[in-house]
Amino acid sequence: MRLALRDYNQAILNALFRPPSPGYWAAVLFCFTVIGWGAFCWGYQICEGMGVIGINHPIGWGTYIANFVFWIGLGHAGTLISAILFLFRVRWRNAIFRSAEAMTVFAVMTAGLFPLLHLGRVWIFFFILPYPNQRHVWPNFKSPLVWDVMAVSTYLTISILFWYAGMLPDLAAARDNSTGLRHKVYRFLAAGWTGAHEQWRHYLRAYMGLAAITTPLVISVHSVVSFDFSMALLPGWHTTIFAPYFVAGAIHSGLALVVILLILIRYFLDLKLVIRREHLEQAALLMILTGSIMGYSYGCEAFINWYSADTFERQFAAWRSLTGWPVAYWLMIWSNVVAPLLFFYRPFRTRTLPLLILSGFVVFGMWLERYVIVITATAHDFMPENWSRYIPRWPEISIGLASIAWFSFYFLLYSKFLPVASIAENKEPQVEQQLQVVTAE
């Protein structure tokens, strides 16, 4: 069924203004409680020291860094859907890009917590920022860790601006249909938007510009994150394939999470006519592509390990996949490469349950990949006497779970306080189709 222009306002604003159910508040409360437990664990870690978590020599990077890379990755699909597909004029993005962008913002906010947790002495985190002080500007700009800070903070800033800019016309629609305090908030956020030609004229150019600069940014961010590893000389980390491999993996996991969130949104907010099955299907098809890139990357990595004839690379690859971490490694391959191939079979990409299950596998598989990459290289370096193992302890497991609650908490708030799908852009195809007759003259 095709919606009329006015119906888009009605459907999306109804989802926004409908009073939340008790289940919604229960979910918010649950997330808040889990976040509280995570905060307690962090406090415990600060009071007792970093010894309370599982990292120890030689494994200096544990689940915190794996989670950081994982959450940053999840944030990539939002920008892919909103910016890259916008530049290619892919129409199916219109229904889903808003929530994908929100996911990006919240995922990057979540990711940003982990380097702070990993720092230990979090109160001096600002030492890494390039602010002028009595020591001049003193971060080491040749360090991948400083690049990381620059890349992630830029990505978060631009993602928030892009998200908000895209929302302006819809916030005006919310302003026009609300009363009381909500009206005041939306009036402030809509900044007097009326849809006048003079506003659209500048808005469209700026939006295009933001999409154009966000596209290379999204490629750069996970490349920079991969440099944290590939700049080191360890077997398993020191490889040039890491940048494209990380970017593809990031988009892969992000798409899977977008599908999961969209299924929940369309069900709980009753947006089945706006976010349709074909939108989910397109995302699933895209996952076949990203999953195939992941398969190529895994194969390429294994081939280079063998072809390099480097003793350390060969023994490391064999240890990781055959004796040391075979379950995690092959589960990762299955989840990231084989499971998405099931989307070739149409019912798997058009029915909700298989979509949810397979997307869940991809998200889990990508977390596993980050975990395997981060832990195994330091656990099995050049010197056998140095080899060790890592078992995460309860504070870091709790904080890892709390990060899911932290992300969900923000997404729950977003789903009831901001338009979850673009009202204006969903109308575009219909209007432009009619206008083609005039503009072609």
Next chain:
Amino acid sequence: MRPERRVVGIYAEVLNFAEALRRLQERGLKHITTYTPIGLEGLERFFPTKGSPIRWFMLAAAVTGGVIAFIMCIGSAEYYGLTVGGKLPATVIPYCVVGFEMLILFAGITGFFMIFAMGKLRSAAPSPGYDPQFNEDKYGLFVDCPPDRVSDVTEILKATGAEEVHDRATG
């Protein structure tokens, strides 16, 4: 001379709206404001000002950001002057990452604020005459004209299928 009257036409069909714009342009009426639920780039040819200089501001900001980043990185390296392995303190390649990120950051922030500055957006109520229907499915055409042309404009708006036509004095 400043137009004294404003004729408002509200349309339900975008084709009628575009046709009215075309006819008004043919009659030499220049003080036209439109309100549309979506951005219609195809209609720009009916307006005297086309495009937007925002991309040039973004380009300038991008160059500024990149230059500042390199100055910051090279300046910092030269200030400390630590020579490692006989290499110069400042090395350009690693600074490209910082330069790229600041280039994007400056361009993005500039583009964002330019939407507000050039679109004259501020946290206030919408301009007088704005109708919430323009954010749903209606297209608004506000034509400012001298009193002797009101009947001409009204006729065009009605002839092109405007659902509502109003005539009022300009503020």
